[in-house]
Amino acid sequence: MQLYVNIAVLASIYALIACGYVLIYRVSRVLNLAHGELMMLGSYLLLTTASLFTGHPYLAFAAAALLALVVGALVYLFLLRRMTGEMVLAAVLTTVALGILLRGVMVLIWSASQQYPREALGWANPAIALPGGARISTFALLLILSTAAVYLSLFVFLRFSRWGIRMRAAGQNPLLAAQRGISLHGVYALAWGLSTFTGGLAGMLLAMDSGLDGTMVVIGLKAFPAALVGGLDSLVGALLGSLIIAAAEIFLIHHVDPLLSDVVPFLVLIAMLVIRPWGLLGTKEELDRV
Amino acid sequence: MARQPPLSRAARRRMTAPGLLCERARTTPEGVAFRSKHLGIYRERSWLDYATLVARCAKAFAGLGLKPGDRVAIMGDACEEWAVCDQAAQALGAIVYGIYPTASTPEIEYQMKDGGAVIFVAENQEHVDRILPLLDRLPGLAWIVVIDDAAMFAYDHPKLRPYQALIDEQTGNLAWLDHQARLLDPNAPAFIVYTSGTTGHPKGALISHGRHLAATLSLVECYPTLANRPHRTVVYLPLCHVLGRDVAVTLPLISAVVPHYGEDVEDFTTTLFEIAPTVLFTVPRYMQKFAAQILVGLGNSSPLKRAVYGAALRLARRYVCGRWENKVSFPIMALQGLAHATVFRPILNKIGFDALELVICGGAPLPAETMALWHMYGVNLVEIYGQTEAAGGIITGQRGPFPRPGDVGTAPPGWDVRLAEDGEVLVRGADLFEGYWANDEATRGVMHEDGWMRTGDIGEWRDGALRLVDRARDFIVTSGGKTLSPSFIENQLRASPYVAEAMVVGHGRKYLAALIEIDFDTVSDWARSRNVSYTGFTSLADNAQVTALIRAEIDRINAQLARVEQIKAFRIIPKALDPEEEGEPVTPTRKVKRAQMQARFSSLVDAMYDDEEERLVSDEIGGVLKAS
Amino acid sequence: MSKSLPRASGYFRTSYADELPLVQTTLQRLSLKAVLLALLVFPFFATSFQLDLACQVFLAAIGALSLMLLTGYAGQVSLGHAGLIAAGAFTAGILAKELNAPFWVTIPAAAVVGALLGVVFGLPSLRLRGLYLAVSTLALHFVVVYLGGEYETKRGYSTGIVVDPPKLGGFELIDGRLWYFVMLAFAVGTLLICLNLLRGRTGRAWRAIHSHETVAEALGIGIAGYKLLAFVVSSALTAVAGALFAYYRGFVSVEAFSLFLSIQYVAMVIIGGMGSLLGAILGAVFVTLFPYAIENGMRLLPGAEKLAGAVFAVNYAAFGLVMVLFLVFEPQGLVGIWKRLQSYFVLWPFKHRPLASGRR
């Protein structure tokens, strides 16, 4: 039973992170390799708001999440907007460079030590017993719930809201969308904002559950195969991919060799790429050349 | 590339071009006769290759029934096949004449009828298309030989023959050609050059083998470097022009000049750049054009670069003045060396002019300003004065190096030049043309019984050198009774980089006015650099800012002119002058036909005077209207 | 991308063979000689640290050139470069350690291993393109590094395999100056291999595949073969760089071949300028030396001593910042700057080439 809980937790972590990749890729065909850093930035922002709004943990949390949204939009407006029309690889490398820059800046501001935003907010993280003898920590449960909430609202948003429809339109055919009067820059900025928001949320919840240090960046990268296995432009795919990767990882840890957990997501990924390069639920597309 | 033994004119007069070709092929079979760009590389043709090609072509022509005395017309841009066909026809004793590739259909028809060619050599399908509709009216024309048959797959005319196939099936060789050449009479006519007169139909000047060789020798006599060391030159003037023929066909035979043909004449700037010629034969229009391009290019350059250029130019001005006087102080020379290395040489390198030792410019008057500018850039530009009727030779030429601009030099040995009472330049010598083809009346019009030939140009002597004043009949007498030379003023106007062509009018009028054709390239560059939007030539010509630009240019030129010579009004013609179009008031060599021009743009001309009247009136009354 | 005309007038070709020489004009020949001379003289004036930097640059240049071949010319994106370097380094390290193999065995062996891995890395390219291909190579990188790590741990070389300096008849290659020449020779050799491949049929095929695969196929180019060839050549060269790295640094360890290394190589290619071998070299120089440059630059700032604790974080951030600036403001890369600089002088004193239109 615990195994399934573990899978659920890991899958929601991956899914919450992966939807950030998907949101941006879906509308602008750019792979955001700074997602891990932006995620970490989100959790550091929480650290700062926690010290700003001492005694108001919810306010601090909301402020940090909002800040993450704004940061994402700003990243697009000031940086990625200038990369439109360049090679896709150059845009991807720009996000890599942004990641390096952010990492340096974050060490500069918050130093490289372990941080515990949960303590700063004054919250506890008791474990909850589940039926079947399994246990889960409060924030891990919260993470699962948040992931569910985020995905649900994203589905609703993309399907029914005006901006959501615009985002889908811009993703399907930017030229046509622009001709219909949709502000592409607005849509892209929104996608970046939402992506950083969800990523930041993932970072914050992870940091609340287990602490915050420089390795969070790498966790951001680990969610990447999940997004790709599911199909880089499909939210449902990201969910499914996360589940597959998480399940594969946990079964391997438990039954084969924990060491493999590092390599397995990528092995699953290779297998996927060979069979269905565009992912489980992704759209088959003629990909851009370099 | 063996040096030519110096041969006298008299000796040359006893030779023929095909004969000389055979001689070269025997003495220096491996020497490079010319290079011709084909699919990106410059194919080298040795003298033996050249002679063999000519032999096979001649055999092919003979196979087509060409007999001595028959005429062969060649229409096309300068290319190696042009020269080969020319030599082949001459070798058979036939008479060759070229038709300008830009000639209009009536002109083609006239020249085909006048010359009576039995073979028409067309460079490509474009020229075939021009001749085919005329075939019914040209019963004497037996064959059309097409040099480049790339676009000919859909043509099926019994008179069409592809050049390459003709050549390929022949086995002519040097010995055969030699035999043919020995049969030739040096005094027999070799070719006809149609003079592109500014009035009436062109007249065909008939020129014989020997005299042409002897006359062309005058160039080598004037500029011994041509024979003294190997030279590269670029062929881009049409070969039907006598200067073009000299460069591509005759000079290589009697000097050490190696012609280079580009892939296409249109690309001749590329060809110039790649070849970096050491001598160049050109007409003023090109030198003006190149200068204009350089000036406009510099105008668009960064302020630093412009400042450096400006400084170098000021220095060069001092240097070149001293150079003309043959007194240059050492510091100036050293500084000029510096300026040359840092500024002028890079400029010249861009257009392939940096290796030039000598630029010979003829065919039309060269504006002194243009010449001075090239001298400042360090290009040894000399002006020659010649006429088709001089059989390919020059009447006078500046020896240089770096002669003072303004005259056309002195006559080479063998020519007598004198001025008639009215100032007309008269020339006498042993190597003049034979007469006009089938037009004895015209021949008599220029050839006096005493051997003097009228050139139709007005000249004067200045410091022992001939200075051309004007074409004899091109004078303007204003209503004020002043006699003015329009070409002098036009030359001044043409010296502006923005003016392609200018015609001054004012005969019987109160003042002078000018019709201006703008130089599309430079003006459009200028317009782009100032964000002036335009769609084409006409919209550019219409543009108020362009008008202002030209007005400024004219004002600048007016400042150097006497009061009566000043241009008081001008109009920009709305359309580029196109020699290819029928009835255009311009010759294939882009000489303006005055009468036609005036007729064509009469409304503009009239407007200049009307408008001016109105303006004068409005000036008078302007104050009144504003006051009320 | 046909070969451009010489930059100076007066160079015309009378046969197609004239198109082949790598240097066309006198100026080019002279500058090539000057550069070669400078490269040959440099070690006699440089400190050992500068020599070390130069060696790093040469190593990076080999890697960057081979990546440029693959990405910049054949159009196949790879994020697995570090994996290939690791493969080369481990091949050399393992052979030297286990079999005591001399370097003239290990280096070709590394090339062979690289070539084989190239086939493996290249296979996905037959089905994948663009980012997906990049990700598949990334996955292979993880596999290579995993295997290397397993070897290290299982054999007990927990802090890395120590590789003895290469020996040549009892003579040990440890001198920095000697290493400089060895690295230079390898770098120049790589450059020549790339140049020769690119100016022939192979290079044309790669470019055709890069521009348009379907059209290239229609032209009769064997897409699969040439793609795999690109991977094989690039991987073999990269593995050689890895083997050299192992000998030069004297050790092999998985930690040295992180994903960041792959990113650095991609950065070299892009910062240098896509589709240009010169760009690869410039990119290698820039990316290798830039961190040291920032460090020295920071030292020059007033009060740098006070910032000592923050200097390195700033360095790190500055590297990212400069990369961002480059990508945003200079998408042509260093080679773009170089070309502008060059055309400033080549076009001197013009801004554009006059008479370029060819119109009369």
Next chain:
Amino acid sequence: MRKSGLAFVAIAAMAAVPAAAQDAYLVGVTGAITGPAAGSYAPVVEALRLYIDRVNAAGGANGKPIRLIIQDDSAEPSKAAANAKKLLTQDNVQLLINASLSSTYAPMVAEITRARVPLLFTGGVCPKDVYPKANDMQFCTTAYAANYDSRATLSFVKDTAKEPVRLGLAAMAIPISRGEIDFAEELSKTMGMTPVDKEIIPPPTPDYTPFATKLKDANPNWVYSWAPWVTQVRTLEGLRKLDWKGNYIAWAHIESELELARLKDANLYVVGANSLFQDNLPVHQEILAAAKAANVSYPPTQMTEGWIGGMAVEAAMKATPWPPTPAKVHAAMQGLKIDTKGLRGGPIEWTADNHFRTKQYYRVYKWDTAKNATVLVKDWFAYDVTQ
């Protein structure tokens, strides 16, 4: 040309080489100041700098200042090698210090062996090379001592456990940690314990629960972890989350003092060689004061290792007559005795063939829920370093 400005700045900066002052003892440091591992090594470098600043303020060594030249290697082996090369050949340091991950050791050792400059490890694990019979050039001051640590830990476990020990082991998937835990596994068998499970956990993992689940399922009553602090503590938290109530013993990294107070876990033991700040020795007050004055970005409780490293540098330089050469520094270090003023259980003594220490002292701390404070469970106990 605006864009090429960047390149020019870079070139200009390259050209500027800092002038080396030759009136000081020169010590080169390369450490993981940035990068993922920075949390464990940056405080060491910071403390080292602070200590040397104090020494210099007090007149330096033999009247000459000690100049630290610090380089960042981000825990990358090749960067460390390049740093070493630079410090050795351009700055001509007389002593080189490594405060970085163990993967940087091999390339640096290769460099110093050639240059004949002593190398001091102050941040990471002491390599076997400093143990007797020591490698000539390598020295170490850090608390970690491979194999001794596990011996001390397991002996403590054996002494403390009231029932047969079913030992769970947790390592991070880096060679040094895996090697130590493998050793501990074998050792535990000889000591009569039963190793029930060994988890090797990849460094960046978003959730430790799966590993903890497996560990818990093996039902150990003791879990021993010798790995970077992250792995140790996250595994513990995972186990606790799963309601595992057994005893957890881990290595006392520089973070442990704050972490014990944070976790407040009654069954968490830490084994270490450094005394914690709660002892409030004069030297601790000294560190606190210095850290406060310098306004450092890392908690002063993490500065012990760097401080000891500083003590070693000071002692070595004071024993080196002016003008210093690497050989003189090396000679001085061969017979050095560093008084750690209570930061360790005893002095660090180096001999010609032991560059580690003659005696390695250990202490065990844990959190006492009743006292709501960290308490000493077992005071200094020592191992002779002989082999």
